[in-house]
Amino acid sequence: MLTAKNLTKKYGDYIALHNLNLTIEAGEIFALLGQNGAGKTTTINCFLGFIEPSSGQANIDNISVTQNTAETKKYLAYIPETVMLYGNLTGIENLEFFSQLAGFRYSREELSGFLSKAGLQTTAHSQRVGGYSKGMRQKVGIAIAIAKKAKVLLLDEPTSGLDPKASNEFSEILKELSLRGTAILMATHDIFRAKEVAHRIGIMKEGHLVSVIDSRDISATELEQLYLQTV
Numbered sequence: 001m002l003t004a005k006n007l008t009k010k011y012g013d014y015i016a017l018h019n020l021n022l023t024i025e026a027g028e029i030f031a032l033l034g035q036n037g038a039g040k041t042t043t044i045n046c047f048l049g050f051i052e053p054s055s056g057q058a059n060i061d062n063i064s065v066t067q068n069t070a071e072t073k074k075y076l077a078y079i080p081e082t083v084m085l086y087g088n089l090t091g092i093e094n095l096e097f098f099s100q101l102a103g104f105r106y107s108r109e110e111l112s113g114f115l116s117k118a119g120l121q122t123t124a125h126s127q128r129v130g131g132y133s134k135g136m137r138q139k140v141g142i143a144i145a146i147a148k149k150a151k152v153l154l155l156d157e158p159t160s161g162l163d164p165k166a167s168n169e170f171s172e173i174l175k176e177l178s179l180r181g182t183a184i185l186m187a188t189h190d191i192f193r194a195k196e197v198a199h200r201i202g203i204m205k206e207g208h209l210v211s212v213i214d215s216r217d218i219s220a221t222e223l224e225q226l227y228l229q230t231v
């Protein structure tokens, strides 16, 4: 579903991403770990079409992001560290706006249903997003992904700053989406969460993907050790 082939991004002489080769299948959750500046966001931005690779390819469902950004965007949903929403609109109104941008029209009941699926309490649906907590905003981001019927979900440090309960709820929703066939690529600094939620975990260092581990083969403590030895 998501493929990087020798994906490389240079800024002048500096190589931010070095020959990345990676495939993430439908239904797979892949977590990217790595220190600040390791190349995680660069990888995600190449798949989003936000930056153009210097060489190599980022493909979604075998479609090149560079050549068909408008097409690949239809498959994607993106959840950054803080989901950008309109603070003076309600959760439902935000969801309606962003699903219409993606070409979908839903009834109020359907929109409310998506927000509930994303774990947002019913009482909040008609409240202005300006008063939402960070975790509630992230859930609207998930609801947008569900409403868009996104086949691929790209997340950049989505649980950063969430309390453990909100972070746990968020992870459970990611697992549900994966069971429905969504391919998920998540950059994170949360080793424990990566171990809990991901099927595979990659560790990046200075633009290189240096290790890829099956999360079943490693405990959280061992993963932390491997991370510390790697970076």
Ligand SMILES: Nc1ncnc2c1ncn2[C@@H]1O[C@H](COP(=O)(O)OP(=O)(O)OP(=O)(O)O)[C@@H](O)[C@H]1O
Binding pocket: 011, 016, 034, 035, 036, 037, 038, 039, 040, 041, 042, 043, 187
């Ligand atoms: N527009 C740019 N111009 C020059 N260098 C850049 C640019 N964008 C990113 N870089 C560099 O590319 C490298 C990789 O950055 P990237 O944002 O991908 O790291 P990251 O792993 O996501 O880090 P973090 O955990 O801090 O988010 C960094 O050294 C960064 O300074």
